[in-house]
Every structure is written in structure tokens, then in C-alpha cells.
Amino acid sequence: MNEQEEYQSGKFVVTVLLPNGSEKEHQYDLPVTLQQGKEMLRMVFAALDKRSSVLLWFDNPHTIYNPANVSGIRFNFATSKQSEEFRKQARKRSIGYLKDEE
Secondary structure, three states, X not given: OOXXXXXXXXXXXXXXXXXXXXXXXXXXXXXXOHHHHHHHHHHHHHHHOOOOOOOEEEOOOOEEEOHHHOOEEEEEEEEHHXXXXXXXXXXXXXXXXXXXXX
16 A cells, blocks of 8 residues: 555544643544645634634534634544554553553
8 A cells, every 4th residue: 555545544633722731632534625624724724813703613523612712723644554553552551451662
């Protein structure tokens, strides 16, 4: 599988950073279309404009945010291969199989 094919499957993750230090993740299946990406960025930039009354909303889970209550937004991509590795690591941690690696 080449790099382009690898990024056609996986997750696009939007993390909303809140003032109390918590983070809320919203996951989208890849590929995200160019139009979807443009709409998301347009919404984020409009919400950052203090003269605007645009609310931020993301799906998966569907949540609406008041921009005044958002400290930041982080965008990440994880390929299917990376997502599977994250799941394996989370399972190992939850049942105590993770050992210190030196």
C-alpha cells in the first residue's frame, strides 16, 4: 500500500480544547472530501472572528460549541494502520499488559 492509498482510509480527528483543560474528540472517516474540509475550516475561521456570532459544531458525537468557551482546536489524521495500533495499545493498558520499555 503506498502513502496516498494509506491516507484514503483511516480517521480525521478534530480535538476541541476547552478552558478547563479537557479535550473533546470528533472523528471522521477518511477520505474527507475537499468540500468538507473547506466548510470545516471556513466555520472555524469565522468562529475565531470576535465580531462574528458563528457557533462551532462537529459531528461524531454531534456537539455545538460557543467559541468563547473554546481554547483551541487541533486537527490530526490517523491511517487505518495507526488506528489499529492505537486500539491494540489501549486494550493492553486497560487489562494491564503494558510493560515498561527501556
